[in-house]
Amino acid sequence: MTQNSHQTLGEFIIENQEDFIYSTGELSRLLSSIKLATKIVNYKVNKAGLVNILGEYGNENVQGEKQQKLDVFANETFIETLSQREVVCGIASEENEDFIEIKANRNQVNSKYVVLIDPLDGSSNIDVNVSVGTIFSIYRRVSEPGTPVTLEDFLQPGNKQVAAGYVVYGTSTMLVYTTGNGVNGFTLNPGIGTFYLSHPNLRIPGDGSIYSVNEGNYVKFPQGVKNFIKYCQTEEDNRPYTSRYIGSLCSDFHRNMLKGGIYLYPSGTNNPQGKLRLLYECNPMAYIAEQAGGKASDGYRRILDINPKELHQRVPFFCGSKNLVEKAEEFMAQNPE
Ligand SMILES: O=P(O)(O)OC[C@H]1O[C@](O)(COP(=O)(O)O)[C@@H](O)[C@@H]1O
Numbered sequence: 374m375t376q377n378s379h380q381t382l383g384e385f386i387i388e389n390q391e392d393f394i395y396s397t398g399e400l401s402r403l404l405s406s407i408k409l410a411t412k413i414v415n416y417k418v419n420k421a422g423l424v425n426i427l428g429e430y431g432n433e434n435v436q437g438e439k440q441q442k443l444d445v446f447a448n449e450t451f452i453e454t455l456s457q458r459e460v461v462c463g464i465a466s467e468e469n470e471d472f473i474e475i476k477a478n479r480n481q482v483n484s485k486y487v488v489l490i491d492p493l494d495g496s497s498n499i500d501v502n503v504s505v506g507t508i509f510s511i512y513r514r515v516s517e518p519g520t521p522v523t524l525e526d527f528l529q530p531g532n533k534q535v536a537a538g539y540v541v542y543g544t545s546t547m548l549v550y551t552t553g554n555g556v557n558g559f560t561l562n563p564g565i566g567t568f569y570l571s572h573p574n575l576r577i578p579g580d581g582s583i584y585s586v587n588e589g590n591y592v593k594f595p596q597g598v599k600n601f602i603k604y605c606q607t608e609e610d611n612r613p614y615t616s617r618y619i620g621s622l623c624s625d626f627h628r629n630m631l632k633g634g635i636y637l638y639p640s641g642t643n644n645p646q647g648k649l650r651l652l653y654e655c656n657p658m659a660y661i662a663e664q665a666g667g668k669a670s671d672g673y674r675r676i677l678d679i680n681p682k683e684l685h686q687r688v689p690f691f692c693g694s695k696n697l698v699e700k701a702e703e704f705m706a707q708n709p710e
């Protein structure tokens with residue numbers, strides 16, 4: 374792997390494509406298209422209040438959530454940017470009920486990749502100028518190229534991902550991704566419109582003193598989670614830990630990756646499967662966490678080994694520093710649901 378701190382994302386993608394077992398340059402073109410779509414979304418996010426893109430769009434998505442204008446803009450931007458470049462044969466998105474087969478001139482796009490995407494993560498923070506993100510997950514299709522794309526091409530376990538990443542539109546805009554050879558972070562220089570390698574070889578500290586969970590749901594949590602939160606708050610050893618919760622998965626995950634910590638979105642009496650979606654939120658973040666030395670589970674099972682059944686299925690999510698996730702799992706095992 375070649376790295377120098379002033380390397381651009383474009384150079385990094387090209388210079389490291391040989392590390393990718395299926396390397397033909399196709400994945401590099403796909404990653405470059407995601408980079409382009411990210412810049413277009415970033416341009417809107419940064420001046421959201423000035424360009425009438427705050428507030429609700431007026432529709433509900435398949436999750437029953439009110440779509441924000443920026444959800445729709447980001448969704449359309451990623452779908453258009455990837456489709457026009459014929460770098461994917463199919464796209465599944467949080468904002469679309471079904472997957473989209475990409476056709477060019479009515480013919481099947483001959484790409485071997487499908488992408489699953491959360492175009493705008495942390496939607497509840499858009500209107501209040503708190504950082505939001507984008508999450509993507511890439512697989513090789515399982516159906517034969519040239520044949521219709523199938524649901525099976527998307528319902529693959531996370532351990533089959535060939536690449537995954539997220540973007541944080543925060544104080545600066547960062548894109549963090551992996552193709553299975555470690556995790557690297559790039560910061561956008563808005564003046565030039567170029568991403569530069571700013572965080573090479575990211576590693577999550579094994580331990581940490583930050584826990585991120587919406588404690589407003591405390592009474593609905595499983596006993597194991599309640600006990601883990603009490604453990605974090607107990608004055609003992611290097612505890613109590615610090616509670617930090619932004620309410621944007623990308624931003625909470627990113628902070629915990631840099632500082633050490635755990636993010637939890639457990640099941641609750643109101644949502645037995647939790648809130649986060651396995652395919653385009655938990656799998657990509659779990660792949661990045663593991664590639665950076667961290668861990669991700671649903672409290673019991675490794676997220677990446679879960680066999681998906683539905684496009685928008687949800688799973689409880691425990692992710693971050695290895696020792697903290699294992700501690701939380703200990704409490705879950707002591708109080709099985
Ligand atoms: O407001 P809650 O229930 O704590 O949920 C916050 C979580 O939901 C999400 O906003 C879900 O993602 P979307 O915004 O993409 O739907 C996560 O980013 C975040 O961690």
Ligand SMILES: [Mg+2]
Nearest residue numbers: 491494495654
């Ligand atoms: Mg999300």
Ligand SMILES: [Mg+2]
Nearest residue numbers: 467491493494
């Ligand atoms: Mg979203």
